[in-house]
């Protein structure tokens with residue numbers, strides 16, 4: 051017998067600071083032990099729905115509620131945030147807000163300490179959990195010295211250690227490398243099966259979540275639930291396309307090949323997908339397409355020569371790395387969590403000092419170039435927007451760099467408005483940043499760098515936490531800047547982004563450069579894929595299963611075709 055654990059009934063919520071409700075008329079029942087995925091465009095209210103479950107709404111974020119929300123049979127309004135936290139455990143989108151302890155071990159142990167669990171049991175539990183999240187080597191490390199992906203794993207550990215009825219994950223994959231992401235999804239699945247926990251995942255990376263079974267997918271748009279059905283039914287429909295949510299790549303490829311998709315094909319499980327007569331359709335599509343290629347050859351803009359760097363007395367985080375980037379390139383840096391990608395970016399911008407080796411910008415040695423001077427040439431957009439934002443209002447934040455440079459007010463207005471428009475933030479220009487979703491904040495930080503017109507832009511995971519619409523908008527904007535001659539360097543965990551936008555990529559593993567090659571070649575090399583925790587996209591495997599002779603060519607043609615269909619790439 052299914053027992054409901056969460057019941058929204060005609061539930062509406064409006065933040066005090068907003069004119070209109072963020073959630074409208076939500077009717078949703080989630081049963082004990084179910085595994086639910088929530089998807090929807092940025093700002094549609096997914097995190098707000100999550101906040102209603104863990105009590106942040108209305109206890110921390112005030113507002114008006116109408117209708118009813120029951121968790122475990124009790125109205126949440128009548129519970130305290132503390133009693134709710136014993137039922138619903140949350141791994142937040144921005145894990146930094148979640149850390150309490152000084153070290154990784156302390157952080158994982160925090161809730162056990164609070165519950166006065168005996169010390170030997172606590173130690174055992176913390177070690178077990180740290181193994182589960184692959185952080186046992188870091189138990190003594192300070193949380194603040196971890197890479198973005200490592201922090202996310204610690205936040206997950208801190209929640210797993212408590213045995214709650216409902217686990218809520220708000221974008222658990224956003225900063226994880228592909229292999230760790232897959233591991234996290236498997237881990238969530240194992241926990242759910244073993245403990246019969248109810249699991250709710252909010253995530254833009256639908257295809258990655260579907261690596262393991264989910265019972266239902268809820269699609270939200272503009273604060274409403276527009277679909278609530280099984281993955282097989284949803285993938286056979288056109289709802290994702292209509293809502294501009296990124297469909298799994300294999301689904302899109304099948305649609306391009308004019309295959310009729312039915313739930314019977316088992317669309318949800320790529321590994322068990324029945325292709326029936328789609329093989330022939332894929333072949334026909336493959337034969338009917340071609341690609342245009344253009345590779346820029348220009349003078350070098352950034353040369354990195356035998357750079358080695360260590361934090362304090364630790365072993366080098368960056369170990370003897372050399373590469374050259376040419377003017378006008380669009381290049382990605384990929385590799386597992388903690389490999390040293392962000393550190394390398396920070397060294398280039400001069401935020402970290404004390405490396406050996408040399409760096410040249412347009413032929414000039416950067417040894418004596420200050421951070422401020424470097425920032426005129428190289429703009430860096432960090433991984434976590436909350437680490438970059440210092441102003442209260444959006445307009446002021448984007449204008450800040452120009453104000454500091456003494457630019458005239460009129461010019462500031464023009465440039466800021468243009469940057470805001472490009473980043474899809476113009477309608478919000480007079481809003482406080484506190485009223486923006488995570489994805490929207492990320493775009494504010496991109497706008498505040500773009501406004502300075504740098505020659506090189508380094509972006510640390512520019513599209514993490516973005517929906518498909520903004521992913522496309524940001525990437526096409528970057529591609530446009532790139533066509534105008536700006537060099538773009540991107541740290542990313544998104545393999546399709548790398549294939550789609552960056553002809554060349556640098557692969558870092560344990561602080562060393564293990565490949566400097568085309569994105570397609572890198573993903574075709576098993577050894578590199580494994581060493582750097584990368585993942586081939588489902589398109590490679592789809593081509594293999596359809597017996598297409600050159601899977602890499604299939605992927606390249608898909609990308610070219612896809613850009614044309616979506617109206618980009620020229």
Ligand SMILES: Nc1ncnc2c1ncn2[C@@H]1O[C@H](COP(=O)(O)OP(=O)(O)OP(=O)(O)O)[C@@H](O)[C@H]1O
Nearest residue numbers: 065072092093094095096097098485486487488489
């Ligand atoms: N604390 C807040 N105060 C006022 N408005 C808020 C607050 N948090 C979110 N909002 C508004 O509610 C809307 C939904 O935000 P929410 O974070 O729930 O979206 P989301 O679907 O999770 O987006 P994303 O995918 O970008 O994280 C946004 O338009 C945002 O402006």
Ligand SMILES: Nc1ncnc2c1ncn2[C@@H]1O[C@H](COP(=O)(O)OP(=O)(O)OP(=O)(O)O)[C@@H](O)[C@H]1O
Nearest residue numbers: 195196197198199200361387388389390391392393
């Ligand atoms: N300020 C710091 N002090 C000491 N060690 C640090 C510091 N920042 C990062 N590290 C360590 O350096 C290593 C590389 O971290 P970095 O942030 O460069 O990795 P990354 O490749 O960007 O990872 P991710 O994909 O998770 O963002 C990690 O092991 C991390 O723990």
